[in-house]
Amino acid sequence: MRILVQKFGGTSLSTAQAREHVIGHIQDALIDDYKLVVVVSAMGRKGEPYATDTLLDLVRKNGEGLPARELDMLMGCGELISAVHLCSLLQSRGISSTVLTGGQAGILTNDDHGNAKIVAMQPNRILELLEQDMVVIVTGFQGKTSEDELTTLGRGGSDTSATALGAALKAEIVDIFTDVNGIMTADPRIVEDAKPLIRVSFAEICNMAHNGAKVIHPRAVEVAMHANIPIRVRSTFTKELGTLVTASDSIPHDLNQVKDRFVTGIAHFTNITQIYVAAVEGQFDLQLRVFKTMAQNQISVDFISVNPSAVVYTVFDHEAERAVKLLRSHGYEPQALSGCAKVSVIGGGMNGVPGIMAQIVEALTVEDIRILQSADSNTTIWVLVQGEDMIKSVKALHHKFGLNK
Numbered sequence: 001m002r003i004l005v006q007k008f009g010g011t012s013l014s015t016a017q018a019r020e021h022v023i024g025h026i027q028d029a030l031i032d033d034y035k036l037v038v039v040v041s042a043m044g045r046k047g048e049p050y051a052t053d054t055l056l057d058l059v060r061k062n063g064e065g066l067p068a069r070e071l072d073m074l075m076g077c078g079e080l081i082s083a084v085h086l087c088s089l090l091q092s093r094g095i096s097s098t099v100l101t102g103g104q105a106g107i108l109t110n111d112d113h114g115n116a117k118i119v120a121m122q123p124n125r126i127l128e129l130l131e132q133d134m135v136v137i138v139t140g141f142q143g144k145t146s147e148d149e150l151t152t153l154g155r156g157g158s159d160t161s162a163t164a165l166g167a168a169l170k171a172e173i174v175d176i177f178t179d180v181n182g183i184m185t186a187d188p189r190i191v192e193d194a195k196p197l198i199r200v201s202f203a204e205i206c207n208m209a210h211n212g213a214k215v216i217h218p219r220a221v222e223v224a225m226h227a228n229i230p231i232r233v234r235s236t237f238t239k240e241l242g243t244l245v246t247a248s249d250s251i252p253h254d255l256n257q258v259k260d261r262f263v264t265g266i267a268h269f270t271n272i273t274q275i276y277v278a279a280v281e282g283q284f285d286l287q288l289r290v291f292k293t294m295a296q297n298q299i300s301v302d303f304i305s306v307n308p309s310a311v312v313y314t315v316f317d318h319e320a321e322r323a324v325k326l327l328r329s330h331g332y333e334p335q336a337l338s339g340c341a342k343v344s345v346i347g348g349g350m351n352g353v354p355g356i357m358a359q360i361v362e363a364l365t366v367e368d369i370r371i372l373q374s375a376d377s378n379t380t381i382w383v384l385v386q387g388e389d390m391i392k393s394v395k396a397l398h399h400k401f402g403l404n405k
Helices: 016-031 052-060 068-075 077-092 124-131 157-168 202-210 218-227 286-296 317-329 356-366 387-400
Strands: 003-008 035-040 097-100 107-109 118-121 135-139 142-144 150-152 173-178 199-201 231-235 243-246 265-278 302-307 310-316 335-346 373-376 380-386
Touching (some): 003 157, 016 035, 035 077, 035 124, 068 077, 077 097, 097 124, 124 135, 142 157, 157 173, 157 218, 265 302, 286 310, 286 317, 310 317, 335 387, 356 387
Parallel strands (some): 003 035, 003 173, 035 135, 107 142, 173 231, 199 243
Antiparallel strands (some): 107 118, 231 243, 265 310, 265 335
């Protein structure tokens, strides 16, 4: 069977007009002789009746006492409403369809309610239904434990549902439909001349997703990458094919492309605090004390720089006050700079190419932007800047590497 997995996000299902576009994409896939699995999110965004955040607001009024198991039951309702509503629309158009919850679709997870991890996939029931020419609609974001308890997969979980099903079913491709036409070279709300990317590697989009690009969840990309299942990130509202995400060795590198592939995109994170901790005289275990304290208190650290006399790292702004108090309780006097931003220059073609960091420094220096810290990997160079310089930094780097052309 030629199997296609389509995933539609909340904005794709929030209005009657949007749902007509969804039906159009489903019909197109059936005309192309695909066996079709459709993964859906809850309809709309916060404030709309069936959005997940709206459902959570129902119980938050009663305090924070609801157990995680019952919260998962509530959070699974929005996807179920979306799935059944879409099923009724397809049936009215003469398209045979049926609905499965994530658990019924064979997504088996651990029992970490609210942020469950997939431990096994058993898609036999889906395959049987596809053999009967049914469009199988699956509630995204959901799975079940070995004891048949409903679980949810955390934020972005519907993307992960789609790519996990694609991998288990050996799908030809997974289409992630959203409200933008593919992956852009930068956030178009910041960079007006950001361009859509036709093709990127799994590694590049993983780095973009981890570093602030919100088009697709990084966990979903990692699942597809391990199974080598291509992803297309597409707009629900056009017929365009969007951005193809695939293995780097399948991306052609002719001479015309190489010059453009050093840098693929610019991503950013905000609301970060930089913490500087100097060693206390006579103590030689600064790094161990600092990072063990952060780990024991479940504070995530990033952007780590160490030397024998000091440690510099970042935490999210909302964790900064607690981190500083903990360090002071151990006799340190940390310096904290809040409201910073992490700007990432990402490209699979950067590795081994001289001069990329020099161009980054030049672009920011021209704009009088101070680099507070930097780090790099094979495909990414990160710089930390003050929050008020974030927009200017993203624009300067986007222009410097010609991503607007």
